[in-house]
Amino acid sequence: MYTSKTVQNQVIAIIADMIREEVTTLIKGDNAFFSIIADEVTETHSNREIMSLCLRFVARNNDQPVIKEVFFDLCYLTRTTGFTIAAAIKESLKTHGVDIQKARGQAYDGAAAMSSDKAGVAARICDVALMAVYTHCNSHILNLSIAASCKLPEIRNMIDTINSLFLLFNSSPKRQTFMELVLDVESTQTRKRHIKGLCKTRWVERHTCFETFQEIYEYVCISLEAISWPHLHPELELVTPSDLTSEKWNWQRDRETTVKAQGLLASLQKPRVYNGLRCCEELSPIVKRNDNQIAKEGYRHCLSI
Incomplete structure (x- = not known):
């Protein structure tokens, strides 16, 4: 049976929402905290800036703590300034019912737009999540x-x-x-x-x-x-x-x-x-x-x- 690209995209969006909902249930408790991991890249096919947003948190598996790092969202960016990227992160978390004030960490690359302590993403996220400590990605440092x-x-x-x-x-x-x-x-x-x-x-x-x-x-x-x-x-x-x-x-x-x-x-x-x-x-x-x-x-x- 033929399925149009519109219906295919709708099915993919529904599946994504179901997976995302399962993830967010793990970080909605009173003592559930998480870290934000984000990076942006130019999407070559559409020639647009796109940011991947991931969350890192501790979950339980048979009463044993397990570190989970999950892909959470893709956000298209109109600009790559600290203001725009931070706004996209906050909007994505708000849209999907994640309380950003529970963020306890941030991990980005060392670009000024991400790491600046005055106008970078790290500083702007700290304005609303005071305990979200910024860490320069160690793999990026090695690179x-x-x-x-x-x-x-x-x-x-x-x-x-x-x-x-x-x-x-x-x-x-x-x-x-x-x-x-x-x-x-x-x-x-x-x-x-x-x-x-x-x-x-x-x-x-x-x-x-x-x-x-x-x-x-x-x-x-x-x-x-x-x-x-x-x-x-x-x-x-x-x-x-x-x-x-x-x-x-x-x-x-x-x-x-x-x-x-x-x-x-x-x-x-x-x-x-x-x-x-x-x-x-x-x-x-x-x-x-x-x-x-x-x-x-x-x-x-x-x-x-």
């Missing part, structure tokens, strides 16, 4: 520290190279298919088929990209070399190598692709770029573990309180 320490030219150039390679193959089905052919012909060990894009906002989420790229590094180089100079890899000249009647790729007709491939191959073959990749691959799991440890320490701290 800022790593970003600041990775301004070395070797690391920066390596990241630029990976991003360029991701765009080169991801933006063209033909190039992506060719790299998959190279992996099928040249490798029998890896199951990876795509270069992963680097997370733009969180360094701690980049470890999977570095691991994947390190695993297929050799075959990416072969792909670029075969695009730049097809005669060096005659086994890859045909679209379907096992079929002698298959047409050729004819990369020489695509001058833009061959020029980009030659430039990226030259960058990949530089020792500094490869060493930068190896360093990031080795350090990323450590950073990820530290990020997880930060979350666990916060959990234990809440339980001790």
Whole structure:
């Protein structure tokens, strides 16, 4: 049965309200307190600012205290000032029957609009919830520290190279298919088929990209070399190598692709770029573990309180 998008959205809204109502019942008691977690981002499809609002509180599970962190609401923002963001948080909580005066904590990033003690979101929430202590998100601090320490030219150039390679193959089905052919012909060990894009906002989420790229590094180089100079890899000249009647790729007709491939191959073959990749691959799991440890320490701290 066909259901229009309007009805689908209504069903989703009803389900969201039911889930939200179940959550709010846990923080409506006299001794039920919570913390506010919020962050905003530009929604690329509609080109609008949107804020995610989460609540953190202690619940009971078989008489055992359990820390819960739940998604609560999405709010579109007309501006990203402290006044607008704070007003959106207060309005969302009021609309859904949550008493903001029971807030005992706030966690945002360190931007001035969020953290300013005079006009930021933290200060404006404290005007109505006096005991809502502001905490700069520890994961965000870790992310800022790593970003600041990775301004070395070797690391920066390596990241630029990976991003360029991701765009080169991801933006063209033909190039992506060719790299998959190279992996099928040249490798029998890896199951990876795509270069992963680097997370733009969180360094701690980049470890999977570095691991994947390190695993297929050799075959990416072969792909670029075969695009730049097809005669060096005659086994890859045909679209379907096992079929002698298959047409050729004819990369020489695509001058833009061959020029980009030659430039990226030259960058990949530089020792500094490869060493930068190896360093990031080795350090990323450590950073990820530290990020997880930060979350666990916060959990234990809440339980001790």
